[in-house]
Amino acid sequence: MEHVTFLVVVVIITALAFDFTNGFHDTANAMATSIATGALRPKVAVAISAVLNLVGAFLSVEVAKTISGGIVDDHLVTPAMVFAGLIGAILWNLLTWLLGLPSSSSHALFGGLIGAVWVGAGVQGVHFGTVLQKIVIPAVASPLIAGFVAMTATYLAYTITARARHDSVTRTFRFGQIASASLVSLAHGTNDAQKTMGVITLTLISTGALASGSAPPLWVIAAAGLAIALGTYLGGWRIIRTMGKGLTEIESPQGFAAEASATTVILASSHLGFALSTTQVVSGAILGTGLGRRLARVRWNVAGRMALAWLLTLPAAAAVGAVAAAVATTGTLGVTVAAVVAIAAAAGLYAAARRDPVHAGNVNEVPAEPQPVAA
């Protein structure tokens, strides 16, 4: 592959790094409720999720036809802009992880690309109508729909089983949780690993290393699948704690109601042609299940911070992507400088997280509140 330049290698590595943070960030979507109710031990939960993500990566056959799905003008996108956009997405993912906030990895990627294209190719390269249609409206609709469905399901579960034995019902619903959480993991692998494969494949096509319209080579599929699975296995414990324990206290019928509702809404949305963000669907479902059980307390301050993070995801990733693009589009030196600065920033965020580590051992301990917000 004589067409593979320094820049292409950097883009591939950065894309895999993004894929890793994507898995890392989204473990909570599938497994937070199962870990919180004790349906699965924390390490077992992330291991199941990682394997299903890997399997999902190999099952997905439909290559992304565009890097951004029409959010930016793909003809104007250069590898340097893709690189800058990925940096924006990675850094935002790491910052929200540090704060323990679930936020959409796809929105971070789109945000980063928007910023990078805006600076690299001009504002006409960004399709704002598509941004509104594909990001803003689904972001508002996802939690509302999932929340309403989960609230109804939770109410029904508690009403029907009100006279049953608590221990027996709890045990039964734990099994249901495992099944529904596994479905979310599999769906995640088929969707999200495929995004990274698309970015790498399209970059290789743009430089002529692959013929136009090529399917991703096996090494791309394997690398993307392994990156997302490894990220999933290492587990974003900070986000798992927020979703499992921070938003509301979850019992096993609620965990099942939340995860089953989320699975149904995700599958319905992807097959009825209105793609919704997994992160926002699951977060909404957990909130809804908190509302559906009488006496369950929803911590609205946590929900509020989460909503704020969703609001900021696109502009914040775009801002980082724009700055990175301004530097990276100047040439090889610029790319190197942007990469070094990004690695330093990522290391800084990791170091900050080390001061107050959350891991498999303490993931179910509710943090003392009100939690001081670092940012």
Add this chain to the structure above:
Amino acid sequence: MDVKWAALGQVLVVGLAVSVVVMVVFSLGAMALSARQTVRETGSGGTGALAAATLCFAACAAVVLYGIYLIVPQFH
């Protein structure tokens, strides 16, 4: 701009309908299992409850299989 409100409405209706059905059937299964446990502690029996529970969970398993069918592109 073209927002597919009809598709969004469908997502809500289908999501709600399927979730409600799964939840009701699964809860009934949980009820049946709980009833069986109570019966067996006082003596024998509970076969009917076990059969009812099995039926409920089989129905839920069918929905899970359909979910896997939807997720895996090789199946369609």
